[in-house]
Amino acid sequence: xxxxxxxxxxxxxxxxxxxxxxxxxxxxxxxxxxxxxxxxxxxxxxxxxxxxxxxxxxxxxxxxxxxxxxxxxxxxxxxxxxxxxxxxxxxxxxxxxxxxxxxxxxxxxxxxxxxxxxxxxxxxxxxxxxxxxxxxxxxxxxxxxxxxxxxxxxxxxxxxxxxxxxxxxxxxxxxxxxxxxxxxxxxxxxxxxxxxxxxxxxxxxxxxxxxxxxxxxxxxxxxxxxxxxxxxxxxxxxxxxxxxxxxxxxxxxxxxxxxxxxxxxxx
Numbered sequence: 093x094x095x096x097x098x099x100x101x102x103x104x105x106x107x108x109x110x111x112x113x114x115x116x117x118x119x120x121x122x123x124x125x126x127x128x129x130x131x132x133x134x135x136x137x138x139x140x141x142x143x144x145x146x147x148x149x150x151x152x153x154x155x156x157x158x159x160x161x162x163x164x165x166x167x168x169x170x171x172x173x174x175x176x177x178x179x180x181x182x183x184x185x186x187x188x189x190x191x192x193x194x195x196x197x198x199x200x201x202x203x204x205x206x207x208x209x210x211x212x213x214x215x216x217x218x219x220x221x222x223x224x225x226x227x228x229x230x231x232x233x234x235x236x237x238x239x240x241x242x243x244x245x246x247x248x249x250x251x252x253x254x255x256x257x258x259x260x261x262x263x264x265x266x267x268x269x270x271x272x273x274x275x276x277x278x279x280x281x282x283x284x285x286x287x288x289x290x291x292x293x294x295x296x297x298x299x300x301x302x303x304x305x306x307x308x309x310x311x312x313x314x315x316x317x318x319x320x321x322x323x324x325x326x327x328x329x330x331x332x333x334x335x336x337x338x339x340x341x342x343x344x345x346x347x348x349x350x351x352x353x354x355x356x357x358x359x
Contacts, residue, residue, distance in 0.1 A: 096211050097165055097188075099317035104168040106315040108143050114308045117207065119301055120235060120352055121145045124206050127233050127297075127356055130154040134201040137161045137225065139189060139234075140208035143169050144176035150204075151179055161196055163187055189218050192225065199227045205234040210277075219289040226359045231294065235354045242276040253309055256341060258321070260333040266325055282355065291357040301350040306341055310334050 100107075111117050124146065128136070134157055138147045141162040150160055159181055164170050165188045174184055185195045189212060203222055212218045222232050238250055283293050313319040313334060322330045 094320050094323065096317060099320065099323070100164075100166040101168050103315050103317040104143065104166065104172055107169070107317070108172050110311055110315060111143065111145060114311065116301070116304065116308065116312075116350075117142075117145050120237075121149045121206050123299055123352075123354065124204055124233060124235060125149045125153050127354060128153070128202055128204070130157065131201070132156040133158050135159045135161075135198060137163065137192075137196070137200045137203040139163055139192070139203055139205040139222070140165075140211070141170075141173060141184075142206075142208075143172040146204060146206045147173065147182060148177055151177070151181070157181060159183065161185060161200070163189070163192055163195075165189070190214070190221065193221050196225060200225050201227055201230045203232045205232075207235060207237065209234045210236060210240040215285055216288065219286060219291065223289050223291065223359055228359055230359060232291070232357045232359075233355065235352050236277065237352045238350070240276060241351075241353050242278045250309075253306075253337070253341065253345070256337050257313065257333060260336050261321065261325065264329065264333070266329075279353075286357050291359060294356040294358045296356070297354045299352050299354065301352065303348060304350045306338060306345045310338050 128150070130153060132154070136150060136157060136159070138150065138160055141147050141164045147160055147162045150157060160179075161183050162170075162173060162177070163185045164173070165186065167186050170184050170186055185192070187195050203226060209215075226232065279296065286293065313322070314330070316322065319330075322333075325333075
């Protein structure tokens with residue numbers, strides 16, 4: 093089983109550089125926060141907050157918010173978040189999602205999670221924890237991108253890129269698993285998981301962020317936690333593989349279908 097905690101503890105620097113250099117997570121967070129119907133008295137939980145983006149966007153949209161709990165299981169990621177966000181309204185908590193109820197002693201109005209739901213191994217348990225922390229009638233908002241949700245379109249440029257990476261890995265005699273591509277979720281599966289924990293699907297929204305350059309993808313896969321297929325391959329070899337893939341695809345590769353789906357569930 094993939095140890096995401098270890099991977100994120102060594103990914104903080106690459107992830108932080110990526111989030112500053114490319115707009116993907118800035119855009120996805122803005123869309124996520126747009127779905128919050130802000131009120132000054134609200135308590136919000138930012139689940140798997142990473143280094144800063146969602147929490148900071150919430151503060152930008154409503155600086156009068158009562159409180160934000162910014163939660164991540166990586167101390168290294170939280171150290172960056174604490175440097176980027178200076179607000180007494182934010183409480184940073186280092187915890188696995190499975191244990192968040194041990195650190196928060198009040199109910200939240202909104203819980204958000206940007207681009208992390210796919211990493212939750214025991215989704216039933218975690219959704220149960222989220223349910224226990226939400227006030228009745230309030231919302232959990234999260235998203236998934238095309239790696240982890242079945243959008244049912246024919247031309248998946250992201251799969252083309254990953255297949256090319258896998259071919260390069262195999263050519264160097266490394267063993268790999270296609271875990272990344274076998275865990276796509278469908279809307280009925282998601283609805284069923286949440287229904288079992290007494291959640292109702294209020295809305296879902298598909299957003300296409302359109303073009304994404306090959307360079308942006310290559311830099312994304314230099315982050316250990318977002319390229320789990322590299323886990324047992326030396327860094328030097330990883331860089332050679334990604335360079336070879338870039339050279340093969342640079343004149344014939346352009347992402348025009350960078351889709352994400354956003355879900356709003358109510359307790």
